[in-house]
Amino acid sequence: GAGVSQSPSNKVTEKGKDVELRCDPISGHTALYWYRQRLGQGLEFLIYFQGNSAPDKSGLPSDRFSAERTGESVSTLTIQRTQQEDSAVYLCASSPTGYRNQPQHFGDGTRLSIL
Amino acid sequence: AQTVTQSQPEMSVQEAETVTLSCTYDTSESDYYLFWYKQPPSRQMILVIRQEAYKQQNATENRFSVNFQKAAKSFSLKISDSQLGDAAMYFCAYGRGGSEKLVFGKGTKLTVNP
Known part of the structure; x- marks a missing residue:
């Protein structure tokens, strides 16, 4: 696809569990940027x-928060x-290079709900 | 630390009318950028308009324009001929030149009445 893709769209989990969120730029x-x-x-930079x-x-x-990125592709939070x-x-x-604050293109986000 | 303040949690406008959303920021930097993003219920952040601090001329994008007052650290967004599709959360954001992360305000919810 042409845009930033995030998965899952929604995630519900119990307190104490680990979760992984994925981003395809x-x-x-x-x-690549992550915000909460x-x-x-408003958005908080992560x-x-x-x-x-x-x-x-x-x-x-x-x-408790960590993120990885493989080369210039997928990232997991x-x-x-x-x-x-x-x-x-x-x-x-x-964004293309991150240089001089080039506009950032956002995905639809993952809504995380902790029970 | 840089901060961005949007003092209007909610605004409403009649279709075809003009509305102005306010944003102020605090910084000691001279090289920075300002943005307005729109977030409809779909959650995706959409860039509306961008302003470089070193440019005196106010940025415009079709029906959207800004009033950038550098000395006052003010960056308001004017939407002309409002349309139903303009209804969304609008976020003002600041980016320091040479830095990559954006600092966002808390947003203004815009309602467009038919």
């Missing part, structure tokens, strides 16, 4: 990948031992 986009959007709030450089993890809220405050929509975005 637009082909050729070297920059809590109900009624992590940024640019090519083979070390990721910017400065937005990850705790060590993992949340271990989920807590109720992790309930949110997790949005992924990609």
Whole structure:
């Protein structure tokens, strides 16, 4: 497809379980971003990948959160031992290079609900 | 740290009328970018308009235009000839030149009345 693809669209899980969220960026986009959007709030930056450089993890809220990216393709965001405050929509975005704040193209997000 | 403030949680406008959404930001940087994103119920964030801080001319995209007041750190979005499809959450965002992450405001929910 032409856009950023995220899966699953919705995820419901029990507190304490681990979850993996997936993001397929637009082909050729070297920059990839994860954001979290809590109900009624704006987006919070989580992590940024640019090519083979070390990721910017400065937005990850705790060590339960981690993310990986294989080359310039798929990324997975993992949340271990989920807590109720992790309930949110997790949005992924990609941009051609990440340089000079080129516009970020967003996926539809994964709505995560922790019971 | 940079912050973005949208002081209007909700706004409404009649179809075909004009509405202005407010955004202010706080930064000590001189090189930065500002964006307005639209988020319909489908959740996808759609770029509406982009402004480089070094440009004095206000950006325009068809019915959408901004009023960028750099000294006042204000970046409002004007939607002319509002359409039903404009109904959505609108987010103002700030990006520092040379940095990649965006800082978002809390959003303004726009309702368009027929």
